[in-house]
Amino acid sequence: xNTITRAQLAEAIYMQVGLSRNESAALLEDVLxxxxxxxxxxxxxxxxxxxTFSVRQKAQRIGRxxxxxxxxxxxxxxxxxFRASQVLKARINGETPPRGED
Numbered sequence: 001x002n003t004i005t006r007a008q009l010a011e012a013i014y015m016q017v018g019l020s021r022n023e024s025a026a027l028l029e030d031v032l033x034x035x036x037x038x039x040x041x042x043x044x045x046x047x048x049x050x051x052t053f054s055v056r057q058k059a060q061r062i063g064r065x066x067x068x069x070x071x072x073x074x075x076x077x078x079x080x081x082f083r084a085s086q087v088l089k090a091r092i093n094g095e096t097p098p099r100g101e102d
Contacts, residue, residue: 049087
């Protein structure tokens with residue numbers, strides 16, 4: 001399985017939009033920075049026909065070391081979650097995306 005890199009995304013912007021390579025890379029960085037800033041601030045980020053990124057607060061809980069069985073506290077933390085849209089789920093499964101939904 002291949003991974004898409006920032007450089008590949010910037011190149012795709014360059015090829016499809018027609019901006020210079022530097023402008024394409026700057027545009028990509030700006031979009032990623034805005035998404036990151038919104039998530040850092042606790043906002044959800046919805047990309048229509050793609051999905052929604054959100055930050056959840058997880059409470060402290062007790063975990064267990066699988067080797068020793070010793071219980072250890074897991075500290076509270078914020079976690080990033082992603083919920084794919086129905087359109088993306090359909091595309092991944094080779095189905096026709098539902099109309100009028102995202």
